[in-house]
Amino acid sequence: DLWPEIQSTLGDDCLIAHNASFDLGVLMACLESHDHPVPDMQYSCTRAIARRTWPQQPRFGLKPLSDWLGIRFRHHDALEDSIACAKIALAAAEDSGASTLEALETKLSLSRGSAGAWGKKGPTARRASTRRKSSPRRASTRTSEVAIAGSTMATATMSNTSVSTAPPRPCGISDSGVDLQRLMIRADFIRPLEGRKVVFTGVLTKLQREEAEILTSRCGGKCQSSVSRKTDLVVVGELDSRTVNAGRTMSSKEATARQLADEGAAVKIMTEQEFLEMIIAM
Incomplete structure (x- = not known):
């Protein structure tokens, strides 16, 4: 009953989820079981983003990553899981020096996932994965933004005029x-x-x-x-x-x-x- 309103809210925006292939599969199955046509959708996955951003991490689940990043949330609560997912995307963008999801995907050589009546294809690496070192922090007064499901969340504006340009350890x-x-x-x-x-x-x-x-x-x-x-x-x-x-x-x-x-x-x-x-x- 709510799908028409949900679909209107989503519009053509990119969906982001953690282990997104599973979530998109559930969404598509729900639509099919209630005789709703599956629309063409684009999506990205914070698990895949995290793997490319912090390849040295031992675990890439929503909770382990959130614990490592210091993100406090009530796990398995739909809204709080979504906020944690968004913050992981924002942290990756901040760490990579990207101001949009498109720029982040480009920096990580990660393709956009897509889904529709024909099925789905998840985000994939555009080339063989390498252990990426974090880019050096640069002095900036820019606010990093990643558009998520029709809204924009932003990290605090940074203004560090004394940041070194020397490569990090x-x-x-x-x-x-x-x-x-x-x-x-x-x-x-x-x-x-x-x-x-x-x-x-x-x-x-x-x-x-x-x-x-x-x-x-x-x-x-x-x-x-x-x-x-x-x-x-x-x-x-x-x-x-x-x-x-x-x-x-x-x-x-x-x-x-x-x-x-x-x-x-x-x-x-x-x-x-x-x-x-x-x-x-x-």
Whole structure:
């Protein structure tokens, strides 16, 4: 009874589902069983998109991928499954630097799936699959968009003017084993440092300083060069040689933060490890 309204809503837009060949098969079977003609449809699959975007991942189910990306949702609820699917598509677009579904498919060499009264043909790789390395992040004020079922969902506009153009480490893994790629993608959705001002001091051992500053920005925070009463968080690394040679037991930034904390300022001091654990746990 609802199909005419559903079909009108879909129009000629591309359907997106996770393991989409199954969903399209169910939809087509339902239409046939209720004597509705199967219209010509185009579709894409976030499972196939994820396989091309993050080939190093061990599992590509909706729940494992959502867990890895930090997408919280109630599994097997139709609406929440759909939103999670959309966010996986958006994360892949953001990671690939694509602003439309067509651009994402082109970057991944992935064809569009199609279906109709004649049957269906799922999305396929246009050439042999290779283990694609993520593209370097570029400074941008562009909002990444992927059109999904007649509506447009957008990630937060990024404006990172200090992003390095140096190639990322393989799979986003730093020398210390931190999955930097995962943290960056999670940050786009969770933004655990939204509105907070952060100062780094000392020598970081798990992230490069530039990586830490970019991660902070992606998490919604803002890096400061010095500690003030407006500072929310001071992340303390190991003492550098200048501090040690001066005979001090902490950096001047940490000393200022501790003094402000003693005076009642709401500044929190933590180690680099605690900083990473806080972001991962959010």
